[in-house]
Amino acid sequence: MQLESMYQEIILDHYKNPHGRGLRDPFDAEVHHVNPTCGDEVTLRVKIEGDTIADVSYEGMGCSISQASVSAMYDLVVGKPVTEALGTGEHFMTLMQAKGDPSVAEKLEDELEDAVAFAGVSKYPARIKCALMSWMALKDASARALSATGGTA
Protein backbone atom coordinates (compact mmCIF):
# COMPACT_ATOMS: atom_id res chain seq x y z
CA MET A 1 0.00 0.00 0.00
CA GLN A 2 1.51 3.27 -1.17
CA LEU A 3 -1.15 5.52 0.33
CA GLU A 4 0.73 6.41 3.51
CA SER A 5 3.56 7.89 1.45
CA MET A 6 1.16 10.54 0.20
CA TYR A 7 -1.22 10.92 3.10
CA GLN A 8 1.36 11.70 5.77
CA GLU A 9 -0.05 12.10 9.27
CA ILE A 10 0.88 15.81 9.14
CA ILE A 11 -1.25 16.25 6.02
CA LEU A 12 -4.25 14.53 7.56
CA ASP A 13 -3.84 16.67 10.70
CA HIS A 14 -3.87 19.89 8.67
CA TYR A 15 -6.89 18.61 6.76
CA LYS A 16 -8.89 17.76 9.87
CA ASN A 17 -7.78 20.81 11.86
CA PRO A 18 -6.90 23.57 9.41
CA HIS A 19 -4.82 26.51 10.61
CA GLY A 20 -5.96 30.06 9.92
CA ARG A 21 -9.12 29.05 8.08
CA GLY A 22 -11.89 31.63 7.55
CA LEU A 23 -12.02 34.91 5.65
CA ARG A 24 -10.90 37.93 7.70
CA ASP A 25 -10.82 41.69 7.41
CA PRO A 26 -8.91 43.80 6.68
CA PHE A 27 -7.31 42.60 3.47
CA ASP A 28 -5.59 44.16 0.46
CA ALA A 29 -6.50 41.57 -2.17
CA GLU A 30 -8.84 38.64 -2.55
CA VAL A 31 -8.53 35.96 -5.23
CA HIS A 32 -10.55 32.91 -6.15
CA HIS A 33 -8.67 30.01 -7.66
CA VAL A 34 -10.05 26.74 -8.97
CA ASN A 35 -8.54 23.53 -10.15
CA PRO A 36 -10.68 23.03 -13.25
CA THR A 37 -9.90 19.36 -13.67
CA CYS A 38 -11.56 18.46 -10.40
CA GLY A 39 -13.41 21.41 -8.95
CA ASP A 40 -11.19 22.20 -5.95
CA GLU A 41 -11.68 25.83 -4.98
CA VAL A 42 -10.05 28.35 -2.68
CA THR A 43 -10.89 31.97 -1.90
CA LEU A 44 -7.84 33.62 -0.40
CA ARG A 45 -7.21 37.06 1.09
CA VAL A 46 -3.87 38.71 1.80
CA LYS A 47 -3.12 41.60 4.14
CA ILE A 48 0.26 43.20 3.69
CA GLU A 49 1.88 45.61 6.13
CA GLY A 50 5.05 47.21 4.82
CA ASP A 51 6.85 44.33 3.12
CA THR A 52 5.39 41.68 5.36
CA ILE A 53 2.44 39.34 4.96
CA ALA A 54 0.38 40.30 8.00
CA ASP A 55 -2.39 37.79 7.37
CA VAL A 56 -3.60 35.17 4.94
CA SER A 57 -7.20 34.09 5.35
CA TYR A 58 -9.08 31.62 3.24
CA GLU A 59 -12.14 29.50 2.60
CA GLY A 60 -12.09 26.55 0.31
CA MET A 61 -13.47 23.22 -0.58
CA GLY A 62 -11.71 20.32 -2.11
CA CYS A 63 -9.73 17.23 -1.40
CA SER A 64 -7.55 16.63 1.63
CA ILE A 65 -4.40 17.54 -0.29
CA SER A 66 -5.67 20.93 -1.48
CA GLN A 67 -7.10 21.86 1.91
CA ALA A 68 -4.12 20.65 3.93
CA SER A 69 -1.78 22.50 1.59
CA VAL A 70 -3.38 25.87 2.23
CA SER A 71 -3.28 25.26 5.99
CA ALA A 72 0.42 24.35 5.91
CA MET A 73 1.09 27.38 3.72
CA TYR A 74 -0.62 29.64 6.25
CA ASP A 75 1.85 28.51 8.92
CA LEU A 76 4.79 29.14 6.61
CA VAL A 77 4.03 32.57 5.21
CA VAL A 78 2.20 34.68 7.79
CA GLY A 79 4.61 37.16 9.38
CA LYS A 80 7.20 36.64 6.64
CA PRO A 81 8.40 39.24 4.13
CA VAL A 82 6.50 38.85 0.85
CA THR A 83 9.68 38.02 -1.09
CA GLU A 84 10.58 35.28 1.37
CA ALA A 85 7.06 33.82 1.29
CA LEU A 86 7.10 33.71 -2.50
CA GLY A 87 10.55 32.12 -2.36
CA THR A 88 9.11 29.41 -0.13
CA GLY A 89 6.43 28.96 -2.80
CA GLU A 90 9.19 28.36 -5.34
CA HIS A 91 10.71 25.72 -3.06
CA PHE A 92 7.30 24.07 -2.79
CA MET A 93 7.05 24.06 -6.58
CA THR A 94 10.47 22.37 -6.73
CA LEU A 95 9.23 19.76 -4.27
CA MET A 96 6.16 19.11 -6.43
CA GLN A 97 8.38 18.54 -9.47
CA ALA A 98 10.57 16.01 -7.64
CA LYS A 99 8.64 12.92 -8.83
CA GLY A 100 9.03 11.42 -5.36
CA ASP A 101 12.84 11.82 -5.24
CA PRO A 102 13.58 11.83 -1.46
CA SER A 103 16.81 13.81 -1.85
CA VAL A 104 14.84 16.85 -3.01
CA ALA A 105 12.66 16.72 0.09
CA GLU A 106 15.72 16.37 2.34
CA LYS A 107 17.32 19.50 0.92
CA LEU A 108 14.14 21.53 1.38
CA GLU A 109 13.26 20.42 4.90
CA ASP A 110 14.38 23.63 6.58
CA GLU A 111 12.61 25.92 4.14
CA LEU A 112 9.34 23.98 3.96
CA GLU A 113 8.85 22.68 7.53
CA ASP A 114 5.47 20.82 7.65
CA ALA A 115 4.98 21.37 3.96
CA VAL A 116 7.82 18.98 3.17
CA ALA A 117 5.33 16.23 4.07
CA PHE A 118 3.74 16.84 0.65
CA ALA A 119 6.77 15.22 -1.00
CA GLY A 120 4.75 12.03 -1.57
CA VAL A 121 2.21 13.96 -3.64
CA SER A 122 4.86 14.59 -6.30
CA LYS A 123 4.61 10.92 -7.27
CA TYR A 124 0.99 11.42 -8.34
CA PRO A 125 0.84 13.87 -11.28
CA ALA A 126 -2.95 14.17 -11.02
CA ARG A 127 -2.70 15.48 -7.46
CA ILE A 128 0.14 18.00 -7.83
CA LYS A 129 -2.27 20.73 -8.92
CA CYS A 130 -4.30 20.15 -5.76
CA ALA A 131 -1.25 20.86 -3.61
CA LEU A 132 -0.13 23.84 -5.71
CA MET A 133 -3.47 25.63 -5.93
CA SER A 134 -3.13 27.60 -2.70
CA TRP A 135 0.43 28.66 -3.50
CA MET A 136 -0.70 29.93 -6.90
CA ALA A 137 -3.50 31.82 -5.18
CA LEU A 138 -1.02 33.36 -2.73
CA LYS A 139 1.28 34.47 -5.54
CA ASP A 140 -1.62 36.03 -7.39
CA ALA A 141 -3.08 37.73 -4.29
CA SER A 142 0.32 39.09 -3.21
CA ALA A 143 0.94 40.62 -6.63
CA ARG A 144 -2.49 42.25 -6.56
CA ALA A 145 -2.03 43.46 -2.98
CA LEU A 146 1.35 44.98 -3.81
CA SER A 147 0.06 46.74 -6.89
CA ALA A 148 -2.91 48.01 -4.85
CA THR A 149 -0.68 49.28 -2.05
CA GLY A 150 2.12 50.47 -4.34
CA GLY A 151 4.76 48.08 -2.96
CA THR A 152 7.06 45.75 -4.87
CA ALA A 153 8.03 42.21 -4.13
Place this chain on the structure above:
Amino acid sequence: MTQTASRPDAGAQRAPLPLDVEAIRADFPILSRTVRDGKRLVYLDSGATSQKPRQVLDAERWFYENVNAAPHRGAHQLAEEATGAYEEARAKIGAFIGAPETEVVFTRNTTEAINLVAYALSNAATAKEPEFRTYAAGQGDEIVVTEMEHHADLIPWQQLCERTGATLRWLGLTDDGRLDLSDLGTVVNERTKLVAVTQQSNILGTINPIAPIVERAREVGALVLVDGAQSVPHQPVDVQALGADFLVFSGHKMLGPTGVGVLWGRYEVLDKLPPFLTGGSMIEVVRMEGSTFMPPPQRFEAGVPMTAQVVGLGAAVDYLQALGMDKVEEHEKALTAYALEKLAEIPGVRVVGPADTVARGGAVSFTVEDIHPHDVGQVLDDLGIAVRVGHHCAWPVVRRYGVPATTRATFYVHTGYDDIDALADGIRAAQKFFGTV
Protein backbone atom coordinates in the same frame (compact mmCIF):
# COMPACT_ATOMS: atom_id res chain seq x y z
CA MET B 1 -4.27 -4.13 2.41
CA THR B 2 -5.58 -6.62 -0.15
CA GLN B 3 -8.81 -6.83 -2.02
CA THR B 4 -11.11 -9.04 -0.07
CA ALA B 5 -13.14 -11.65 -1.85
CA SER B 6 -16.90 -11.32 -1.96
CA ARG B 7 -18.23 -11.03 1.55
CA PRO B 8 -20.91 -13.33 2.92
CA ASP B 9 -23.17 -10.35 3.74
CA ALA B 10 -24.18 -10.06 0.10
CA GLY B 11 -27.79 -9.12 0.27
CA ALA B 12 -27.35 -7.78 -3.26
CA GLN B 13 -28.83 -9.99 -5.95
CA ARG B 14 -26.62 -11.34 -8.72
CA ALA B 15 -28.81 -11.94 -11.75
CA PRO B 16 -27.13 -14.18 -14.35
CA LEU B 17 -25.12 -11.90 -16.67
CA PRO B 18 -26.02 -12.05 -20.38
CA LEU B 19 -22.38 -11.66 -21.47
CA ASP B 20 -19.52 -14.08 -20.85
CA VAL B 21 -17.24 -11.74 -18.93
CA GLU B 22 -14.23 -14.06 -18.77
CA ALA B 23 -14.27 -14.69 -22.52
CA ILE B 24 -14.64 -10.99 -23.25
CA ARG B 25 -11.82 -10.03 -20.88
CA ALA B 26 -9.50 -12.32 -22.81
CA ASP B 27 -10.05 -10.05 -25.85
CA PHE B 28 -8.77 -6.97 -24.02
CA PRO B 29 -4.96 -7.09 -23.69
CA ILE B 30 -4.85 -4.20 -21.21
CA LEU B 31 -7.02 -6.08 -18.71
CA SER B 32 -4.22 -8.58 -18.18
CA ARG B 33 -1.77 -5.96 -16.95
CA THR B 34 -1.46 -5.09 -13.30
CA VAL B 35 -1.30 -1.67 -11.66
CA ARG B 36 0.00 -0.23 -8.38
CA ASP B 37 2.31 -3.04 -7.32
CA GLY B 38 0.74 -6.04 -8.92
CA LYS B 39 -2.97 -5.39 -8.42
CA ARG B 40 -5.51 -6.63 -10.95
CA LEU B 41 -6.77 -3.70 -13.03
CA VAL B 42 -10.43 -3.06 -12.18
CA TYR B 43 -11.38 -0.66 -14.95
CA LEU B 44 -14.54 1.24 -14.04
CA ASP B 45 -13.90 4.31 -16.20
CA SER B 46 -15.31 3.25 -19.58
CA GLY B 47 -17.52 6.35 -19.52
CA ALA B 48 -14.36 8.45 -19.94
CA THR B 49 -12.86 6.16 -22.54
CA SER B 50 -13.35 2.48 -23.19
CA GLN B 51 -10.60 -0.11 -23.46
CA LYS B 52 -10.02 -1.70 -26.87
CA PRO B 53 -10.38 -5.37 -27.79
CA ARG B 54 -7.65 -7.01 -29.85
CA GLN B 55 -10.03 -7.13 -32.84
CA VAL B 56 -10.04 -3.33 -33.03
CA LEU B 57 -6.28 -3.06 -32.62
CA ASP B 58 -5.82 -5.74 -35.29
CA ALA B 59 -8.04 -3.86 -37.73
CA GLU B 60 -5.97 -0.71 -37.39
CA ARG B 61 -2.76 -2.65 -37.79
CA TRP B 62 -4.21 -4.50 -40.80
CA PHE B 63 -5.00 -1.19 -42.44
CA TYR B 64 -1.53 0.27 -41.94
CA GLU B 65 0.27 -2.93 -42.91
CA ASN B 66 -1.77 -3.68 -46.01
CA VAL B 67 -3.73 -0.85 -47.59
CA ASN B 68 -2.53 2.41 -46.11
CA ALA B 69 -3.18 5.33 -48.47
CA ALA B 70 -5.18 8.56 -48.46
CA PRO B 71 -8.78 7.71 -49.39
CA HIS B 72 -10.61 9.53 -52.20
CA ARG B 73 -7.33 10.57 -53.80
CA GLY B 74 -5.05 8.90 -56.30
CA ALA B 75 -5.76 6.10 -58.72
CA HIS B 76 -3.32 3.51 -57.47
CA GLN B 77 -4.40 0.20 -56.01
CA LEU B 78 -3.70 1.17 -52.41
CA ALA B 79 -5.77 4.34 -52.77
CA GLU B 80 -8.63 2.28 -54.14
CA GLU B 81 -8.43 -0.25 -51.33
CA ALA B 82 -8.07 2.43 -48.64
CA THR B 83 -11.12 4.22 -50.03
CA GLY B 84 -12.98 0.93 -50.05
CA ALA B 85 -12.06 0.17 -46.43
CA TYR B 86 -13.02 3.69 -45.34
CA GLU B 87 -16.37 3.64 -47.09
CA GLU B 88 -17.19 0.08 -46.04
CA ALA B 89 -16.64 1.14 -42.44
CA ARG B 90 -18.92 4.14 -42.99
CA ALA B 91 -21.70 1.86 -44.26
CA LYS B 92 -21.21 -0.52 -41.35
CA ILE B 93 -21.24 2.24 -38.74
CA GLY B 94 -24.32 3.75 -40.39
CA ALA B 95 -26.12 0.40 -40.31
CA PHE B 96 -25.26 0.11 -36.61
CA ILE B 97 -27.51 3.14 -35.95
CA GLY B 98 -30.00 2.45 -38.73
CA ALA B 99 -28.69 5.15 -41.08
CA PRO B 100 -27.65 5.17 -44.74
CA GLU B 101 -23.96 5.89 -45.28
CA THR B 102 -24.72 9.25 -46.93
CA GLU B 103 -25.85 10.53 -43.52
CA VAL B 104 -22.70 9.52 -41.61
CA VAL B 105 -20.05 12.22 -41.19
CA PHE B 106 -16.76 11.38 -39.52
CA THR B 107 -15.45 13.86 -36.99
CA ARG B 108 -12.72 13.71 -34.39
CA ASN B 109 -15.18 12.94 -31.58
CA THR B 110 -18.55 13.97 -30.10
CA THR B 111 -17.20 17.40 -29.19
CA GLU B 112 -16.14 18.16 -32.75
CA ALA B 113 -19.42 16.84 -34.13
CA ILE B 114 -21.39 19.24 -31.93
CA ASN B 115 -19.09 22.12 -32.84
CA LEU B 116 -19.62 21.25 -36.51
CA VAL B 117 -23.37 21.77 -36.16
CA ALA B 118 -23.00 24.85 -33.96
CA TYR B 119 -20.59 26.52 -36.40
CA ALA B 120 -22.74 25.54 -39.36
CA LEU B 121 -25.67 27.41 -37.79
CA SER B 122 -23.59 30.58 -37.38
CA ASN B 123 -21.77 30.20 -40.71
CA ALA B 124 -25.23 29.94 -42.28
CA ALA B 125 -25.94 33.61 -41.54
CA THR B 126 -23.20 34.76 -43.93
CA ALA B 127 -23.30 31.94 -46.48
CA LYS B 128 -23.35 33.15 -50.08
CA GLU B 129 -25.48 30.17 -51.14
CA PRO B 130 -29.13 30.95 -50.26
CA GLU B 131 -29.95 27.30 -49.40
CA PHE B 132 -27.16 27.29 -46.81
CA ARG B 133 -28.94 30.07 -44.92
CA THR B 134 -31.92 27.83 -44.10
CA TYR B 135 -30.93 27.11 -40.50
CA ALA B 136 -29.10 30.35 -39.67
CA ALA B 137 -29.25 31.29 -35.99
CA GLY B 138 -29.37 34.95 -35.04
CA GLN B 139 -30.91 37.63 -32.84
CA GLY B 140 -34.33 36.58 -31.58
CA ASP B 141 -33.62 32.88 -32.05
CA GLU B 142 -33.25 30.51 -29.14
CA ILE B 143 -31.12 27.43 -28.57
CA VAL B 144 -32.34 25.00 -25.92
CA VAL B 145 -30.12 22.65 -23.92
CA THR B 146 -30.62 20.86 -20.61
CA GLU B 147 -28.93 21.24 -17.26
CA MET B 148 -27.80 17.63 -17.64
CA GLU B 149 -25.46 18.24 -20.59
CA HIS B 150 -21.75 17.60 -20.30
CA HIS B 151 -19.56 20.51 -21.34
CA ALA B 152 -19.28 19.30 -24.94
CA ASP B 153 -23.01 19.79 -25.40
CA LEU B 154 -23.15 23.10 -23.56
CA ILE B 155 -20.15 25.31 -24.37
CA PRO B 156 -20.53 25.10 -28.19
CA TRP B 157 -24.13 26.35 -27.81
CA GLN B 158 -23.14 29.10 -25.38
CA GLN B 159 -20.53 30.17 -27.90
CA LEU B 160 -22.97 29.96 -30.82
CA CYS B 161 -25.27 32.30 -28.90
CA GLU B 162 -22.41 34.71 -28.21
CA ARG B 163 -21.43 34.74 -31.89
CA THR B 164 -24.94 35.23 -33.23
CA GLY B 165 -26.93 37.06 -30.56
CA ALA B 166 -29.24 34.07 -30.11
CA THR B 167 -30.43 33.25 -26.58
CA LEU B 168 -29.57 30.08 -24.68
CA ARG B 169 -32.35 28.47 -22.66
CA TRP B 170 -32.41 25.20 -20.78
CA LEU B 171 -34.59 22.53 -19.27
CA GLY B 172 -33.92 21.89 -15.58
CA LEU B 173 -33.61 18.71 -13.55
CA THR B 174 -35.74 17.11 -10.88
CA ASP B 175 -34.41 16.20 -7.45
CA ASP B 176 -34.36 12.52 -8.38
CA GLY B 177 -32.04 13.06 -11.32
CA ARG B 178 -34.50 13.26 -14.21
CA LEU B 179 -35.11 15.91 -16.85
CA ASP B 180 -37.84 18.30 -15.74
CA LEU B 181 -40.09 18.49 -18.80
CA SER B 182 -42.89 20.39 -17.04
CA ASP B 183 -42.02 23.60 -18.90
CA LEU B 184 -41.07 21.93 -22.19
CA GLY B 185 -43.99 23.68 -23.91
CA THR B 186 -42.71 27.15 -23.02
CA VAL B 187 -38.93 26.62 -23.11
CA VAL B 188 -39.21 25.09 -26.58
CA ASN B 189 -41.28 27.57 -28.58
CA GLU B 190 -41.60 29.25 -31.99
CA ARG B 191 -38.27 31.05 -31.46
CA THR B 192 -36.37 27.79 -30.84
CA LYS B 193 -33.86 26.99 -33.56
CA LEU B 194 -32.40 23.81 -32.09
CA VAL B 195 -32.78 21.61 -29.02
CA ALA B 196 -29.68 19.72 -27.87
CA VAL B 197 -30.18 16.93 -25.36
CA THR B 198 -28.17 14.02 -24.06
CA GLN B 199 -29.72 10.60 -24.44
CA GLN B 200 -27.88 9.29 -21.38
CA SER B 201 -26.29 11.42 -18.68
CA ASN B 202 -22.58 10.81 -18.19
CA ILE B 203 -22.89 11.50 -14.46
CA LEU B 204 -26.38 10.54 -13.36
CA GLY B 205 -26.83 7.61 -15.71
CA THR B 206 -30.33 8.87 -16.50
CA ILE B 207 -31.73 7.81 -19.88
CA ASN B 208 -33.82 10.69 -21.17
CA PRO B 209 -37.13 10.48 -23.01
CA ILE B 210 -36.30 11.84 -26.46
CA ALA B 211 -39.76 11.34 -28.02
CA PRO B 212 -41.63 14.18 -26.23
CA ILE B 213 -38.77 16.58 -26.98
CA VAL B 214 -38.77 15.64 -30.66
CA GLU B 215 -42.56 15.95 -30.75
CA ARG B 216 -42.48 19.45 -29.25
CA ALA B 217 -39.61 20.49 -31.53
CA ARG B 218 -41.57 19.33 -34.58
CA GLU B 219 -44.54 21.48 -33.51
CA VAL B 220 -42.38 24.59 -33.56
CA GLY B 221 -40.04 23.68 -36.42
CA ALA B 222 -36.89 23.34 -34.32
CA LEU B 223 -34.01 20.95 -35.03
CA VAL B 224 -33.09 18.30 -32.44
CA LEU B 225 -29.55 17.14 -31.74
CA VAL B 226 -29.17 14.06 -29.54
CA ASP B 227 -25.86 13.57 -27.74
CA GLY B 228 -25.30 9.85 -27.92
CA ALA B 229 -21.79 9.78 -26.44
CA GLN B 230 -23.02 7.68 -23.50
CA SER B 231 -25.96 5.93 -25.16
CA VAL B 232 -24.71 4.59 -28.50
CA PRO B 233 -21.95 2.51 -26.81
CA HIS B 234 -24.34 1.01 -24.28
CA GLN B 235 -27.80 0.46 -25.78
CA PRO B 236 -29.38 -0.16 -29.19
CA VAL B 237 -29.94 3.22 -30.89
CA ASP B 238 -31.84 3.53 -34.15
CA VAL B 239 -31.96 6.98 -35.70
CA GLN B 240 -35.19 6.22 -37.53
CA ALA B 241 -36.94 5.43 -34.24
CA LEU B 242 -35.23 8.34 -32.49
CA GLY B 243 -36.77 10.87 -34.85
CA ALA B 244 -34.14 13.55 -34.22
CA ASP B 245 -32.16 15.49 -36.84
CA PHE B 246 -28.68 14.83 -35.49
CA LEU B 247 -27.03 12.13 -33.39
CA VAL B 248 -23.44 12.50 -32.26
CA PHE B 249 -21.11 9.98 -30.63
CA SER B 250 -17.45 9.11 -30.08
CA GLY B 251 -15.65 6.00 -31.27
CA HIS B 252 -13.31 5.81 -28.30
CA LYS B 253 -16.17 5.31 -25.83
CA MET B 254 -17.48 2.28 -27.78
CA LEU B 255 -14.35 0.10 -27.98
CA GLY B 256 -13.04 2.05 -30.98
CA PRO B 257 -9.88 4.11 -31.40
CA THR B 258 -9.44 7.69 -30.25
CA GLY B 259 -9.64 10.36 -32.93
CA VAL B 260 -12.85 9.26 -34.61
CA GLY B 261 -16.41 10.29 -33.85
CA VAL B 262 -19.64 10.45 -35.78
CA LEU B 263 -22.16 13.07 -36.71
CA TRP B 264 -25.29 11.48 -38.08
CA GLY B 265 -27.61 13.98 -39.72
CA ARG B 266 -30.87 13.65 -41.59
CA TYR B 267 -29.78 14.04 -45.22
CA GLU B 268 -32.17 16.85 -46.13
CA VAL B 269 -30.89 18.84 -43.11
CA LEU B 270 -27.19 18.13 -43.73
CA ASP B 271 -27.70 19.12 -47.34
CA LYS B 272 -28.72 22.63 -46.31
CA LEU B 273 -25.83 23.21 -43.89
CA PRO B 274 -22.74 25.16 -44.88
CA PRO B 275 -19.36 23.58 -44.06
CA PHE B 276 -17.53 23.99 -40.75
CA LEU B 277 -13.92 23.07 -41.56
CA THR B 278 -12.88 23.66 -45.15
CA GLY B 279 -10.02 22.55 -47.38
CA GLY B 280 -9.29 19.51 -49.51
CA SER B 281 -11.72 16.61 -49.94
CA MET B 282 -14.82 18.71 -49.39
CA ILE B 283 -14.67 20.79 -52.58
CA GLU B 284 -16.37 20.41 -55.94
CA VAL B 285 -14.80 23.16 -58.07
CA VAL B 286 -12.03 25.45 -56.85
CA ARG B 287 -11.16 28.77 -58.45
CA MET B 288 -9.12 31.60 -57.01
CA GLU B 289 -12.30 33.67 -56.75
CA GLY B 290 -14.25 31.07 -54.81
CA SER B 291 -15.23 27.41 -54.59
CA THR B 292 -18.22 25.12 -54.48
CA PHE B 293 -18.63 22.21 -52.11
CA MET B 294 -19.42 18.51 -52.26
CA PRO B 295 -22.72 17.14 -51.02
CA PRO B 296 -22.82 15.50 -47.57
CA PRO B 297 -21.09 13.71 -46.02
CA GLN B 298 -17.92 14.81 -47.91
CA ARG B 299 -18.82 18.50 -47.44
CA PHE B 300 -18.03 18.07 -43.75
CA GLU B 301 -14.86 16.02 -44.05
CA ALA B 302 -12.06 18.42 -44.98
CA GLY B 303 -8.55 17.05 -45.27
CA VAL B 304 -7.21 13.50 -45.25
CA PRO B 305 -9.44 11.71 -42.73
CA MET B 306 -8.58 9.43 -39.80
CA THR B 307 -8.83 6.39 -42.05
CA ALA B 308 -7.25 3.73 -39.85
CA GLN B 309 -9.35 4.89 -36.91
CA VAL B 310 -12.53 4.70 -38.97
CA VAL B 311 -11.59 1.14 -39.93
CA GLY B 312 -10.94 0.43 -36.25
CA LEU B 313 -14.35 1.82 -35.33
CA GLY B 314 -15.87 -0.44 -37.96
CA ALA B 315 -14.25 -3.39 -36.16
CA ALA B 316 -15.60 -2.11 -32.83
CA VAL B 317 -19.09 -2.06 -34.31
CA ASP B 318 -18.59 -5.65 -35.53
CA TYR B 319 -17.50 -6.63 -32.04
CA LEU B 320 -20.50 -5.00 -30.37
CA GLN B 321 -22.92 -6.45 -32.89
CA ALA B 322 -21.52 -9.92 -32.37
CA LEU B 323 -22.24 -9.52 -28.65
CA GLY B 324 -25.63 -7.97 -29.42
CA MET B 325 -26.50 -4.47 -28.23
CA ASP B 326 -29.60 -5.82 -26.47
CA LYS B 327 -27.34 -8.05 -24.41
CA VAL B 328 -24.87 -5.24 -23.75
CA GLU B 329 -27.74 -3.16 -22.40
CA GLU B 330 -29.10 -6.02 -20.25
CA HIS B 331 -25.62 -6.80 -18.98
CA GLU B 332 -25.07 -3.26 -17.78
CA LYS B 333 -28.55 -3.10 -16.29
CA ALA B 334 -27.84 -6.18 -14.16
CA LEU B 335 -24.50 -4.69 -13.06
CA THR B 336 -26.11 -1.35 -12.27
CA ALA B 337 -28.83 -2.98 -10.15
CA TYR B 338 -26.16 -4.87 -8.25
CA ALA B 339 -23.96 -1.79 -7.81
CA LEU B 340 -26.85 0.33 -6.55
CA GLU B 341 -27.65 -2.35 -3.96
CA LYS B 342 -24.02 -2.79 -2.92
CA LEU B 343 -23.53 0.96 -2.51
CA ALA B 344 -26.77 1.29 -0.55
CA GLU B 345 -25.35 -1.21 1.97
CA ILE B 346 -22.47 1.15 2.81
CA PRO B 347 -23.30 3.80 5.44
CA GLY B 348 -22.46 7.35 4.29
CA VAL B 349 -22.60 6.57 0.57
CA ARG B 350 -25.09 8.62 -1.44
CA VAL B 351 -25.80 7.90 -5.09
CA VAL B 352 -26.24 11.05 -7.20
CA GLY B 353 -28.78 10.06 -9.84
CA PRO B 354 -31.77 7.74 -10.11
CA ALA B 355 -31.86 5.19 -7.29
CA ASP B 356 -33.27 2.36 -9.41
CA THR B 357 -32.58 0.98 -12.88
CA VAL B 358 -35.69 2.40 -14.57
CA ALA B 359 -34.54 4.42 -17.60
CA ARG B 360 -31.03 4.35 -16.23
CA GLY B 361 -27.70 3.27 -17.63
CA GLY B 362 -24.48 2.12 -16.05
CA ALA B 363 -22.94 5.36 -14.85
CA VAL B 364 -23.07 5.32 -11.06
CA SER B 365 -21.92 8.51 -9.35
CA PHE B 366 -21.72 8.76 -5.62
CA THR B 367 -20.37 10.67 -2.68
CA VAL B 368 -18.87 9.24 0.49
CA GLU B 369 -19.65 11.25 3.59
CA ASP B 370 -16.70 13.31 4.86
CA ILE B 371 -14.27 12.05 2.21
CA HIS B 372 -13.60 14.13 -0.88
CA PRO B 373 -14.02 12.22 -4.17
CA HIS B 374 -10.34 12.77 -4.98
CA ASP B 375 -9.39 11.02 -1.79
CA VAL B 376 -11.88 8.22 -2.44
CA GLY B 377 -10.41 7.86 -5.94
CA GLN B 378 -6.88 7.78 -4.56
CA VAL B 379 -7.64 4.90 -2.20
CA LEU B 380 -9.43 3.04 -5.00
CA ASP B 381 -6.47 3.63 -7.30
CA ASP B 382 -4.16 2.21 -4.68
CA LEU B 383 -6.24 -0.97 -4.87
CA GLY B 384 -6.05 -1.07 -8.68
CA ILE B 385 -9.54 0.33 -9.25
CA ALA B 386 -9.81 3.03 -11.92
CA VAL B 387 -12.77 5.40 -11.48
CA ARG B 388 -13.43 8.98 -12.47
CA VAL B 389 -13.42 11.71 -9.84
CA GLY B 390 -14.34 15.36 -10.10
CA HIS B 391 -17.12 17.16 -11.94
CA HIS B 392 -16.97 14.85 -15.00
CA CYS B 393 -17.05 17.73 -17.47
CA ALA B 394 -20.60 18.48 -16.39
CA TRP B 395 -20.09 21.10 -13.73
CA PRO B 396 -23.69 22.40 -13.71
CA VAL B 397 -24.96 18.90 -12.91
CA VAL B 398 -22.84 18.40 -9.81
CA ARG B 399 -23.65 21.96 -8.73
CA ARG B 400 -27.38 21.21 -9.15
CA TYR B 401 -27.12 18.37 -6.66
CA GLY B 402 -25.16 20.40 -4.12
CA VAL B 403 -21.91 18.47 -4.24
CA PRO B 404 -18.52 19.84 -5.35
CA ALA B 405 -17.65 16.63 -7.16
CA THR B 406 -18.44 12.93 -7.21
CA THR B 407 -16.76 9.61 -7.69
CA ARG B 408 -18.11 7.79 -10.74
CA ALA B 409 -17.99 4.15 -11.73
CA THR B 410 -18.98 3.19 -15.28
CA PHE B 411 -19.43 -0.29 -16.66
CA TYR B 412 -18.97 -2.04 -19.97
CA VAL B 413 -18.92 -5.42 -21.62
CA HIS B 414 -15.93 -6.72 -19.63
CA THR B 415 -17.30 -5.59 -16.27
CA GLY B 416 -18.33 -8.34 -13.88
CA TYR B 417 -19.74 -8.60 -10.37
CA ASP B 418 -16.20 -9.07 -9.08
CA ASP B 419 -15.38 -5.53 -10.26
CA ILE B 420 -18.31 -4.11 -8.31
CA ASP B 421 -17.39 -6.13 -5.22
CA ALA B 422 -13.90 -4.63 -5.50
CA LEU B 423 -15.43 -1.15 -5.71
CA ALA B 424 -17.60 -1.66 -2.64
CA ASP B 425 -14.69 -3.10 -0.67
CA GLY B 426 -12.54 -0.18 -1.83
CA ILE B 427 -15.05 2.38 -0.59
CA ARG B 428 -15.05 0.68 2.80
CA ALA B 429 -11.25 0.76 2.76
CA ALA B 430 -11.34 4.51 2.09
CA GLN B 431 -13.68 5.01 5.03
CA LYS B 432 -11.34 3.02 7.23
CA PHE B 433 -8.26 4.89 5.99
CA PHE B 434 -9.76 8.31 6.62
CA GLY B 435 -11.32 7.18 9.88
CA THR B 436 -14.87 8.18 9.01
CA VAL B 437 -16.45 4.95 10.23
